[in-house]
Amino acid sequence: MRGRRQGLVFTRLTMLVLRPLFVVLALVCALSPSVSARASDDDAAAPLIAYNALLVGDDARARLVVDFDRKPEFSYHYLKDPARVVITLPATAFGFSDDAVEARGLISDIRYGVTGPGQSRIVLSAREPIQMTLAEVREEGDAGFRLVIDLAIADSALFEKLLAGRQETPAAAFARQDVAAPEEDDSFVVAIDAGHGGIDTGAIGEDSQTLEKDITLDFARAFAQKLQAVPGYDSYLTRDADIYLSLTRRVELARQHGADLFISLHADSLNQPDISGATVYTLSDRASDRLAAALAERENLSNEIMGIEASVEPEEVTDILLDLTRRETQSFSISLADQVVAAFEGQISLINNPHRYAGFMVLRAPDIPSILLEIGFLSNPEDEKRMLDPVWRDKLVDRLVDAVTRYRSPMVSAMP
Known part of the structure; x- marks a missing residue:
């Protein structure tokens, strides 16, 4: 070293x-x-x-x-x-x-x-x-x-x-x-990332011992299917089976499949079982609050399960243009998060201050707007019950599809 x-x-x-x-x-x-x-x-x-x-x-x-x-x-x-x-x-x-x-x-x-x-x-x-x-x-x-x-x-x-x-x-x-590149078409590609998987089970429900990795894959598949049915949209699942993927591999797979958005789905657990509702996270070096910081720290441990070292990018090889790209991407990520919150309000229960931010490694793609969505918390019995309900799942997925289409609409109208 x-x-x-x-x-x-x-x-x-x-x-x-x-x-x-x-x-x-x-x-x-x-x-x-x-x-x-x-x-x-x-x-x-x-x-x-x-x-x-x-x-x-x-x-x-x-x-x-x-x-x-x-x-x-x-x-x-x-x-x-x-x-x-x-x-x-x-x-x-x-x-x-x-x-x-x-x-x-x-x-x-x-x-x-x-x-x-x-x-x-x-x-x-x-x-x-x-x-x-x-x-x-x-x-x-x-x-x-x-x-x-x-x-x-x-x-x-x-x-x-x-x-x-x-x-x-x-x-x-x-x-x-x-470099791998998808064939040119007009499809808007959303990479849907089912959090955890394989040896990394994620959180475990208090009542039914539900595994986070199963919840996220279930929601990811439903989201992908709904999005595929919308003309002009395509979806890519970073994992469609119970397998382990490192955080950096998830991002790289999304990039190689030409993703225009990256949405990572999670259902974490907290030490405070009274906290419930969905939360949307975007990337920031400084966490918005202690809850966001703790969640990011826990999610970033995923690589350590397989003994994978964190990526190191020395300062002298960081490109100024790349930094500008990151800033623009971050702005788009925040816009996407705002659309998700707006689509959920009055329809899907949200945590207080539902848009938060922290240093999640899985959101670090410099060129793909990215959010992490906590569907709910497995530490809360009511959240766990809702997440196991197919009707509630489809309702949330419909709202998420609506948020994505809202996000894209201004972009399409602004094109020459």
Whole structure:
């Protein structure tokens, strides 16, 4: 961990001071027989110097950042058994520590080194099919150039398609068609996320021992079916069975299926059984109240059940445009939450101050407006009884469909 933290932030001044040391170390590594064959006498070109690197991510995404002294031209291709992305570079001296690129999450192994005269490679092996979602070189002023590679989970069909282009693909030819994308149509896609699942049962009802994971899946299926019946709308269930999904995987699946909205359904439990009613949550770094903070903390523990580390995105690779996207998305999320509250009022029991906010990990998609809906609380006997009633369930689902269509209507009318 210490090596990873040291690699997180380098100021330009620090780079200018330390780079000569990295160069010496990297050249020693490049000329070592254990790393590659000795360079031929007529090899006049000096190798690139990769003086710093960082690999971060979770079980759904990964980002590799490598800093070079000069601009690296590179190409890439995919391999399988296991799924791999191979980054081909000119002769490169790798001067960073192994700790900086220790395999984690989606990435099961990473190897790098000289693979032939004038050629080096970085090979990223994954635990399942993957796709490259970003491949670019950024100029960092006096600090040199930065290679940024983003990877994400992919379905088997897409990965087989990527494998078909087995030949080396120049970086300049990388395009977003490499990324999973649904066929263009006019459908408004809502990703419906049934909270919990599999080994993660969620809350348990006080009276009937109802499992939250069963309640959320039941409501998610009903919501998806109702929404599918509305012309111009489509739905995607992040899970349609009793399986475990990490929080980041839920978000990534929604993104890959072209979701325009993300709605996560929950039925939590509280230490105060007298509290009842539906609640709508949006994302915020600062919780609106203690109840919201406690719920977010409990929901965010889902990843720990399977020993999944939280995603780490170093500050220096955060894009300004991405931050602007997050702000716009947050505004849309709040609008959606307001529509849900308006649709429920007088029809579905609501908690006091029904729109609240906290740092829910499952709401962190930067590009998809997202809300978390607590249908009710399993700690309250009346709420539990209502949630087990198919008639009440259908009533809530109808109100939720109404909220989604209300939300979209102003957007459609504003289109040119």
